[in-house]
Amino acid sequence: MSNPRAGKVAERIQQIIARRLEKGLRDPRLGFVTITDVRVTGDLQQASVFYTVYGDEQEQADTAAALKAATGMLRTEVGKQLGTRLTPVLEFIHDELPESAQHLNELLAEAKRRDDEAAALAAGAKYAGEEDPYVKPRDDDDDR
Numbered sequence: 674m675s676n677p678r679a680g681k682v683a684e685r686i687q688q689i690i691a692r693r694l695e696k697g698l699r700d701p702r703l704g705f706v707t708i709t710d711v712r713v714t715g716d717l718q719q720a721s722v723f724y725t726v727y728g729d730e731q732e733q734a735d736t737a738a739a740l741k742a743a744t745g746m747l748r749t750e751v752g753k754q755l756g757t758r759l760t761p762v763l764e765f766i767h768d769e770l771p772e773s774a775q776h777l778n779e780l781l782a783e784a785k786r787r788d789d790e791a792a793a794l795a796a797g798a799k800y801a802g803e804e805d806p807y808v809k810p811r812d813d814d815d816d817r
Contacts, residue, residue, distance in 0.1 A: 679713045682755070686720050687711040689754050690747055690763075698743050702735035704728050709768045713761060720751075720761040723768040733767065740765040 691708045705727040712721045726736045740747075744763050752760035 676715045679715055679717060682717055682757070682761075683711040683713040683720065685755060686713065686722070686751055686761070686763075689751050690722060693747060693750050698739065698746075700739040700743060702739040703743075704732045704736040704739075706736055706740070709770065717757065717759065717761055720763050722763055722765050723770075724765060725768050725770075737765070737767060 687708050687710070690711075694703075694706055694708070697703075707725045707727075708722060709725055710723040712723075713719070724736075724740070726733045728736075744765065748760055748763050751763065
C-alpha cells in the first residue's frame with residue numbers, strides 16, 4: 674500500500690476482526706478461520722478481508738455464509754474500536770494462497786522427481802559415437 678495510513682488502518686482492522694472471531698460468533702456454521710490479510714482502499718472506504726478456513730469445501734461454504742451474515746456486526750465492532758470518522762465497508766474474500774502454494778509444491782516435487790529420473794538415466798549413458806566428435810587440427814608429425 675502506498676498510503677501509510679491505509680496500511681495502519683488495515684492492520685488494525687485485521688487485529689479487531691481476528692480478536693472478535695477468536696471470542697466466537699453465535700453462528701454454528703463458522704469454522705476455524707484465520708484472517709490472513711486486510712487491504713483498505715486509499716480513501717479508507719472499503720476493506721477487503723482475506724481469510725482461510727480449515728476444513729473441506731462444505732465447511733468453507735458454511736464459513737463464508739456465516740461471515741456474510743456477521744458482516745454488519747463485525748463492521749460495527751470495527752467502527753467502535755477504530756475511531757475513524759467513517760467505518761469502511763467490509764468484504765470477506767476466501768484467500769486462495771494456501772491452495773495455490775500447495776499446488777506449486779506438488780509441481781516442484783514432480784519436477785524434482787523427473788530431474789532425478791533424468792539424472793539416473795544420464796548416469797549410465799554412453800556416447801553414441803566417439804567421446805569427442807569434433808575435428809581437431811592434425812599435427813604435422815602425424816603426416817610423416
